[in-house]
Amino acid sequence: MAEAHQAVAFQFTISPEGIDLHLSYQALNQIYLSGLRSWKKRISRIKNRIIKGVYPASPSSWLFVVIAILATMYMQSDPSMGLIAKIRDHLPLSLSLSAQGQTVLSALLFSTLLWLSLILALRFCLKLLLSYHRWMFELHGRMSTKTKVWATLVRLLSSRKPLLYSYQTSLPHLPVPPIKDTLERYLESVKPLQDMAGFQRMMRLAAEFEKSLGNRLQRYLKLKALWATNYVSDWWEEYVYLRSRSPIMVNSNYYGMDFLYVTPTASQAARAGNTITALFLYRRKVNREELNPSRIPGTVIPLCAAQCERMFNTTRTPGEETDVLQHWQDSEFVAVYHRGRYFRLWVYRAGRLLSPREIQYQIQRILDDPSSPSPGEDKLGALTAGNRSDS
Structure with missing residues (x-):
């Protein structure tokens, strides 16, 4: 019960003698530190918004x-x-x-x-x-x-040192190609797949489409391109990525490795601790926008950095017809999977990122844990190998 009492900031009991109030200063201190960290991050984000909002000038x-x-x-x-x-x-x-x-x-x-x-x-x-x-x-x-x-x-x-997202408002919009060029490229792509009669039919359908529905859709695209930096990105994300019902294990998932050809240590826990620390240090730079914007190699052309925002703290929740992307502003733990069991590993303490040695100790405790998975826990990973709707 002592551990449970320490988990709350205060507790009180009512008795015939009055109200007995007990304060947990440790819990209150944690609440204070959590609020302080939250305000520091909020002020940092406001500062970055001002700096990148006036770029290429300076405040x-x-x-x-x-x-x-x-x-x-x-x-x-x-x-x-x-x-x-x-x-x-x-x-x-x-x-x-x-x-x-x-x-x-x-x-x-x-x-x-x-x-x-x-x-x-x-x-x-x-x-x-x-x-x-x-x-x-x-x-x-x-x-x-x-x-x-x-x-x-x-x-x-762009002589001033830019933040990660400083160029976002200066990047040109994706232009809408003329419908005539689009139809010409389409006909060129289907020509090897059709015989002469079939290709003639496709040419007639393309001409009819250009004169009727095509021009109206083209006007809608141009209207959307006036206010959207990329008129196709949201449609691509939903209809090609989120609505895809194929398994994501081999189609969409990505992974990272620490060293490919170098083995600094044979300890699995030590390598995991170094990797987790490196990832969180990189996430800190992304959140603070301390990374230099990516550019086309050998040129001064910056690339869009919008994808960096959801590199961390983002998950894809499955649905019957379409999945949903969920993004959190911050997260202080990682999920560790070992022998059919899932562990929540906290990597921050009082706002301080744990050192690789401290994370290694936590990983080693997971590796040495002899407990068995909960019923069905060891089979959860198989859901990503099946069709999204069936899973």
């Missing part, structure tokens, strides 16, 4: 713009061409500020709007530069002057 550039505007006004010049005066005239009457205070406040508002406009302009220019594709057709070892100028401009606009 400190706002202060530079404000100082420049105020210095220009101090020199008896109006850089806003009358906009600061108009902002001052439309300030709420409830502000009990002096005339000088209202002017400074108006200058701050104008500087902020100018700063945001500059950020949008820089982001638009970066998106236009990243839409350039002529570099793919350059001869190896030879680069045209136009491509050199393009690469220089991209480096200048």
